[in-house]
Amino acid sequence: MPAATSAANKQQKEKKIIALKYSDGHPLTRQDLQYDLLHHIFADPHQVFTNPYPTNPGQTPQPKLTFRDLYLNTILHSPKCSRGPRDKALENKNFGTEFAKMSLLTNVGRINTTMAFFPELRTQLRTYHPVPPLQKTDGNLQDAPRIKNILKDCFLSSEGKGVPSPSPTEILSRLNQGQSPPTTVVNLLFAITSPSYSPIVARSHLNAGYNLEWADLFTPVPYSSASRAQAFLWLCYHYLESNTGNPYTDEFASANSGLAPQLTPLTPEAVADENVDTSEELAWGVQMAEKRLEFLAKVKAEKEQEERDKARAKEQERERLVSGLTGGHPKSSARRTSSTHPHPGSSSRPRKDKRASSSRAERDALPPSAFSLRNHELDGRPLSPCSHSQNGAHHSRRNTTRRLGSDSYHLPPVGWPRRTLVDNAFQLALTTDPLADSGEEDEDARCDYSKLLHNDVTLPTGTLNYAGPC
Numbered sequence: 001m002p003a004a005t006s007a008a009n010k011q012q013k014e015k016k017i018i019a020l021k022y023s024d025g026h027p028l029t030r031q032d033l034q035y036d037l038l039h040h041i042f043a044d045p046h047q048v049f050t051n052p053y054p055t056n057p058g059q060t061p062q063p064k065l066t067f068r069d070l071y072l073n074t075i076l077h078s079p080k081c082s083r084g085p086r087d088k089a090l091e092n093k094n095f096g097t098e099f100a101k102m103s104l105l106t107n108v109g110r111i112n113t114t115m116a117f118f119p120e121l122r123t124q125l126r127t128y129h130p131v132p133p134l135q136k137t138d139g140n141l142q143d144a145p146r147i148k149n150i151l152k153d154c155f156l157s158s159e160g161k162g163v164p165s166p167s168p169t170e171i172l173s174r175l176n177q178g179q180s181p182p183t184t185v186v187n188l189l190f191a192i193t194s195p196s197y198s199p200i201v202a203r204s205h206l207n208a209g210y211n212l213e214w215a216d217l218f219t220p221v222p223y224s225s226a227s228r229a230q231a232f233l234w235l236c237y238h239y240l241e242s243n244t245g246n247p248y249t250d251e252f253a254s255a256n257s258g259l260a261p262q263l264t265p266l267t268p269e270a271v272a273d274e275n276v277d278t279s280e281e282l283a284w285g286v287q288m289a290e291k292r293l294e295f296l297a298k299v300k301a302e303k304e305q306e307e308r309d310k311a312r313a314k315e316q317e318r319e320r321l322v323s324g325l326t327g328g329h330p331k332s333s334a335r336r337t338s339s340t341h342p343h344p345g346s347s348s349r350p351r352k353d354k355r356a357s358s359s360r361a362e363r364d365a366l367p368p369s370a371f372s373l374r375n376h377e378l379d380g381r382p383l384s385p386c387s388h389s390q391n392g393a394h395h396s397r398r399n400t401t402r403r404l405g406s407d408s409y410h411l412p413p414v415g416w417p418r419r420t421l422v423d424n425a426f427q428l429a430l431t432t433d434p435l436a437d438s439g440e441e442d443e444d445a446r447c448d449y450s451k452l453l454h455n456d457v458t459l460p461t462g463t464l465n466y467a468g469p470c
Helices: 002-015 035-042 068-077 084-091 093-107 144-152 168-176 185-192 198-205 214-218 226-241 252-254 268-271 278-325 332-340 355-366 423-430 443-453
Strands: 388-390 391-396
Touching: 002 168, 002 278, 035 068, 035 093, 068 084, 068 093, 068 185, 084 093, 093 144, 093 185, 144 185, 168 226, 185 423, 198 226, 214 226
Parallel strands: none
Antiparallel strands: 388 391
């Protein structure tokens, strides 16, 4: 028993999903829209529905309206309806009817709210679908989300805005209390086709042998479009005008109070004869689908070009930064690399730095005593703050430069008095401000580092054990 109940609930839940779902570019045919059903509903000539608004946009106010005029008038009075579709619907009657039909399908849940109807759609949250039967004018049908927003704001002046749509029972209660109409036709359709009330309304007003929910009338079912339209209009009059004297009744409805007119069953052959697309509509649907593909290809090409432009901009920014670091030559680093590391196929040896060779030649010409730590004893000469003087000449510690990318420093001229590492440590400790720029290098330190790196200096044992004054 529990298994059977679960299967029944699952089947009921699946039947509630009536919204169309197709991939992007798929045309909506007459069969999808149940176009013949819509035609019978909006072509009905009975002016039996009370006009809920004191004025009609662009029309002379009338006390009673056809269903087509009632529904379109309700949409155009919505605060969310923009001026564009409103003016177009009043100017072109055919566009007004097409707009009303698309809104009705959205109202009952047949049109998915992710659908759009113009091919230049860019967002990925919606899908484009040409609708040949309802796009025979040059007006913009809007997209399903905008239509849904328009419908959600259709209220009477006596109703509070933003409140949920009344239930079918509440609508009948208002009607029995003398409020006519009790709500807008849009709110009525929201109520009777909702998943919560659609099965209840069907059990209350349809013959039990149909095994249908009320929303199923807008799907491909084996019943004639004319009979389904009559049952739909009967129900609208029953809830909006009166539960007696219904102009859409038939013999079955007259004999069975509260039940809608009978639905006429169709054979499979008769079903195939309804909702037949014309050759022009089919060709136009294919044409718009191809136009959509071309637009998507254009958008893809634009995105790829945009990505290439971003990558090029990043590369140019990187080259600009490298140019700033290499003195205005973005490719100088590559030239140095190629000169230091020749191509694997090249047999030529890398050229040596002439400045480094000259510096090493000058260093080799110095006597060994020039590199002795004892040659510059602290008690032999005072520690100078920042420079040394020789023959009255002032020599800056910054008179040599380090070549970028080279592993050697240029030594000062022969005879330049140099400090050893120990001497330089004391010199820096006594004369350097700890808060000053720590990136300043000392010439004596560079000279000793260069000698040590090339194993040109042999420090005597005990030389670094100096314990002089601090």
